[in-house]
Each structure stands twice: as structure tokens, then as C-alpha cells.
Amino acid sequence: MLVKLAWRNLWRQKRRTILTASALALALILSLVMRCIQEGSYSANIENIARLSTGLIQLQHPEFKESQSIDDLLSAEPSFIDFARQVSTVETVLPRIESFALAASGDKSKGILVLGIDPQPEDDYSSLSRKVISGSYFGDPNNKSDKPQVLIAEGLAQQLNLKAGDELVLYGQGYRGQTAAGLFIIQGIVHFPMPQLNNQLVYMPLEAAQRLYSTGDLVTSWVLHTDSLADVEQAVSALKNHYTQAVNVRDWLDLSPDLAQQILMDRSSGLILMYLLYGIVGFGLFATLLMMTLERQREFAVMLATGLLRIKLLKLICIESAFIALLGIIIGLLISFPILIWLLFNPITLTGETAQLMLEMGYDPVIPVLLAPQLFINQIVVVLALLALCLIYPLRRLYKIDLVCALKGGAHAA
Amino acid sequence: MSIKLEQLCKIYNADTDFPVHAVNHLDLEIKQGEFVAVMGPSGSGKTTLLNMLGGIDTPTSGKVLIDGNNILQLHDKQLIAFRRDNIGFIFQDYSLLPVLTALENVEFVMQLQGHSEQECRKRATDLLIRVGLAEHLHKRPAKLSGGQQQRVAVARALAPSPKFVMADEPTANLDAKSTAELLDIMQQLNEQEGTTFIFSTHDPRVISRAKRVIVFEDGLKKEDTVQTEVSQ
Numbered sequence: 001m002l003v004k005l006a007w008r009n010l011w012r013q014k015r016r017t018i019l020t021a022s023a024l025a026l027a028l029i030l031s032l033v034m035r036c037i038q039e040g041s042y043s044a045n046i047e048n049i050a051r052l053s054t055g056l057i058q059l060q061h062p063e064f065k066e067s068q069s070i071d072d073l074l075s076a077e078p079s080f081i082d083f084a085r086q087v088s089t090v091e092t093v094l095p096r097i098e099s100f101a102l103a104a105s106g107d108k109s110k111g112i113l114v115l116g117i118d119p120q121p122e123d124d125y126s127s128l129s130r131k132v133i134s135g136s137y138f139g140d141p142n143n144k145s146d147k148p149q150v151l152i153a154e155g156l157a158q159q160l161n162l163k164a165g166d167e168l169v170l171y172g173q174g175y176r177g178q179t180a181a182g183l184f185i186i187q188g189i190v191h192f193p194m195p196q197l198n199n200q201l202v203y204m205p206l207e208a209a210q211r212l213y214s215t216g217d218l219v220t221s222w223v224l225h226t227d228s229l230a231d232v233e234q235a236v237s238a239l240k241n242h243y244t245q246a247v248n249v250r251d252w253l254d255l256s257p258d259l260a261q262q263i264l265m266d267r268s269s270g271l272i273l274m275y276l277l278y279g280i281v282g283f284g285l286f287a288t289l290l291m292m293t294l295e296r297q298r299e300f301a302v303m304l305a306t307g308l309l310r311i312k313l314l315k316l317i318c319i320e321s322a323f324i325a326l327l328g329i330i331i332g333l334l335i336s337f338p339i340l341i342w343l344l345f346n347p348i349t350l351t352g353e354t355a356q357l358m359l360e361m362g363y364d365p366v367i368p369v370l371l372a373p374q375l376f377i378n379q380i381v382v383v384l385a386l387l388a389l390c391l392i393y394p395l396r397r398l399y400k401i402d403l404v405c406a407l408k409g410g411a412h413a414a
Numbered sequence: 415m416s417i418k419l420e421q422l423c424k425i426y427n428a429d430t431d432f433p434v435h436a437v438n439h440l441d442l443e444i445k446q447g448e449f450v451a452v453m454g455p456s457g458s459g460k461t462t463l464l465n466m467l468g469g470i471d472t473p474t475s476g477k478v479l480i481d482g483n484n485i486l487q488l489h490d491k492q493l494i495a496f497r498r499d500n501i502g503f504i505f506q507d508y509s510l511l512p513v514l515t516a517l518e519n520v521e522f523v524m525q526l527q528g529h530s531e532q533e534c535r536k537r538a539t540d541l542l543i544r545v546g547l548a549e550h551l552h553k554r555p556a557k558l559s560g561g562q563q564q565r566v567a568v569a570r571a572l573a574p575s576p577k578f579v580m581a582d583e584p585t586a587n588l589d590a591k592s593t594a595e596l597l598d599i600m601q602q603l604n605e606q607e608g609t610t611f612i613f614s615t616h617d618p619r620v621i622s623r624a625k626r627v628i629v630f631e632d633g634l635k636k637e638d639t640v641q642t643e644v645s646q
Contacts, residue, residue, distance in 0.1 A: 001522060005511070005514065009512070009513055012513060297511070302509040303511070305497065306523050307497055307523060308526055309491065313495075397612050
């Protein structure tokens, strides 16, 4: 009976009910679209940065994070990495050697970062060959040189006055204190839009790096990529369980703390905006709920006089309010879902300098949306929490309703 | 079952320099099956008295004894249950739930008592037929005339089979014909089911039908007369 009564009460003031539900729906639509775009752009950024440098997950020697030393290495044996390959959500597994060296050419030298990579899988993963602006990528059949080859970043090439085909000397410290020195031919020059990469990166095939640093069949890290960002947590958990303390399993948050921090701050400002929006709608909802209770005091008093328990009266108001919220949620979802689906297949396209920068980085200049159930659930929870918050005061007043005063229709009954 | 009031007082603004004695040291006994009219001018304390009899209002002092039990000592939940099972209310403005039909309005109180849906439907239908609304069972209050609405209110008040029905100026908004019909119905129910009716009124049409008339003024019982000749 209470549900029937609540549902019918809702339509006593049709316009007010529809307006309130619409306000909730509008807040839900705006928040949902904003959050899906926001999270979509974060996911794309993380994905792009991961593919460009760190990957979403790395397996490292437990000491490597602190030491960054070529002495703290992991096995490159298939038996070691087989488990990671078998984790169902892991789609890419790449070995890397990452260390430092002094690059010299003529009378110029500079400290650089050496990345030893498996050329073909790495290209499949990060499209490194598309960043070559001069010369060619590893494995060019036209290159007949028997000397080991490297790709160097454009900024570094300019600083050392080098071009494709020139020779480069690398000198550093190898595994267990051995000297790392070698003469390399510059196979190609790669361009990175980010200065810190563009001024210091040197790529070489993994075998060449292992020879340079005398690491044998060892690597500094295994770079892993999952099917989606959402799978990272589960994959990390599985990897940690398997490799235990012998391997440091690091996710993108640990590998790119600056990016994580930047996303956290941006997400916070987005959430503040969203809560402000809900706050404004909340005042409207609060006014409706308060009116809904105050204007029907005499009716409530009659119900109480005829034997309705106060707690059931509160339940009636809660059900009515829940109906309004539900109506708002349904309208909101019905409108926002097609918009989000459309945006999923037709993402917002960037133009101008931003688009150019993204194209240079090898990314599509679009802002994608992320359709994750959690985003929808979160918004629904926010609406319900808002409703609960707005209900506290009207329910309190109703609980304390003075029956005699309310029967007289008094303004101070509740 | 009888209602007995002992030294009942209700003082409004007791803490101020101008306290209002709505009911002043009232002793009164109303027995089961009586048809009582409490009459008096506006502001004489009739409604306050009815509210205290029905356990809606609490007196400043005194006792409301029903079958010897002081209902003022009941907890909130017990009092609500007592009211629900023993007292029916009829209000001047009918006070029906506007979103429910006549039938549902009557059923509502019985459902609060925990009766089954079938029981509620049967008794509510019977009562509405008895008050002459057989053709209006499924109409909402807005579709009924004032007299018809007050008949629904009577049926609602009687639905839980109460011992007492408190009617606060039930005919104030009705025309002569509706008033006569309503009083006929209530008189019939009083005689056939032994339900006690207590009216607050200054309507001479009601007073002429009452078996007992209590005149109330300034919170005091001025007269208490049993009428031997009652109009039909």
C-alpha cells in the first residue's frame, strides 16, 4: 500500500516531480559525459605514455628502482617470463636493457640513456619506426654495415652534430664493474616531441646492448602491456603472487608518478566541478522534498491519527523520494547513454597545435570516452547519496511532527 | 468499554502571563453505545476535549481512563495501536487521502491493522454500501461531493471496528440533505453495532439527534443532559 500511495502521491504535482527528476537527470547526464570524457582522455594518455616509454607494467630486480644500476638485472630466459605471457590479460611482453652511457663524437660528448630493445616487437608496440625522421629503422635490408647500429634522438644528434650513417662512441660501466665501450653506426634519427626524451635517447637492439654492458642473457626490465587499463590491477596482483619478493612488479602509477599526480589533480578538479553541479541540483531537490513534507502536514497528521506508525510515514516519504531519484536516474541514463555511445564511435577531434603535437607523438588527435560500468555506478551512488542527504532534514521534521498542531494545519507542526 | 475523564486539564501558554484553560478540571464518563454531542461556542475547548479523548493530545494534568486504564501512560507505539484499534476519527474537512479511491481510503486503515487484502476489500465494500456509496467505490475524493466524502470518512472511521468514533464538527461543511443522510447513517450504526459516537458541534441538527448533550464553555462543563426525545 505504501508503494502505491507513494507512486500516486508523486503525480499529485506532476510538473514539480518532472522538473525535479529532470534536474537530477541533467546533473547526471552532464556529470556522466564529463567523467567519461575525462577518464577516456586519462586512459588514452596513460596508454600513449606507456607505449612511448614505460609500458603499463614492468618487472624489475627489487633493487633496480632505487639503484638504476646495470648490476640489478632479471633473467631473459623464456622460462622466467613464461608466467607473465600466460596471464590472460597481458597482451605484450618486451625485454629491455635500460642504462646510462657517455656518448662521444669528435670533440663532443654527452650523458645519454641507452635503451636496448627487441626491434620488431618494440616497433609493433610503440610504432618507433614511425618516429624515424632520417635514415631507417633497425633491420633495413639496404644497410650492409657489420658494425652495431643505433637510433639516436633528434636533439641529441643536433647537440653532437651527427646524422644518419655517422659513427658514435658509447662509453660507460657494464655489468659487475666491467667497462662498457663500443663504436656504433647511426642507423637513423628519431624525433620525440618531449625534450627530455629527444635530447638523450639512444636505441639499440637488445643483443647489442647486452654485449655493450656484458650482461649476458639478462635484462634490466620486462615491459608488459595489458588488454586494457582496467586489467592492470588484476595482472599486477597475479604477477606479484607468482614472482613474490624476487621481482619488483611496478604498475604505471609507480613508473610514471608525475603523470599519476597530474591525473589525480585534474581528476580532483573535475570532481569538484561535478560536486558543485550536484550541489546546485541538491538545493532544488531539498526544496522539493521539504515542500513535499511541509505542505502535507495535515494529511500526515490524519494518517498518524488513524494509526499509521511514524516510521511508516518516514518510509512513505523515502519511497516517494526514491521514485523521484529513480526517475531522474532513468531519464539521465536514457539520454546520456546514446550520447556516450555516439562519442565512443565519433570521439571529439582536436585541431590546431594540440592536434599537431599529438600527431607528432604518433597519437590520434582525439579525445576518446571511456565507458566503464564503475563510472555509471559512481554517478548513481552520488545521486542516491544526494537524495539521502536532502532527506535528513525533512524526515527529522516529520518525525517530530506535532499531531494536534498539524491537524489544525499549523505552520509549526513539524 | 467506557471512557472516564478525571480532573482533566489542558492549559495553553501555561508559562506565560495569559494562560488559556482549554479544558478545566473536567470529570466526565461516556459509556459504550452513547451518541453524545459536545456543544459550545468556538474556542470553548470542544476539539481539544475530543483530541484528548482520542489520545491525540496530551492533557496538562488529569487522567483519561478507558476501561479503567489510563491511556496517557501508554508508550507512543502502544497509543498509536490503541487509537488504530479502538477509536475512529471523522474530521470537519473529511481529510481523505486524495490519491486513493473511496474503497482504498477505507481499506487503508484496516491494512494498518494487518487484515488480509480480501478481508479489507470485503469490509470496506460493505461499509461503503451501507453508507450509500455502492456506485462510487472506485472514485477518488475529488470526484465526490462533500456529503459523499464525509460518508467515506464515516466508513473509514468504522472500518477498524472501533469502540468510539470522535467526530469533530462532521456536518459543518454539509448542506441540510447531506447532514440528515449522514446523521441517519451514524444513528443506524450506533443502534445496530453499539458504536459510541462523540461529536463536537454547534449544529442544532446534530444536537437534536444526540441522546446526550454536553454543553461546554470556557473549558468547563456547563450542562450534561440526556435527551429523552431524539429527532429521527
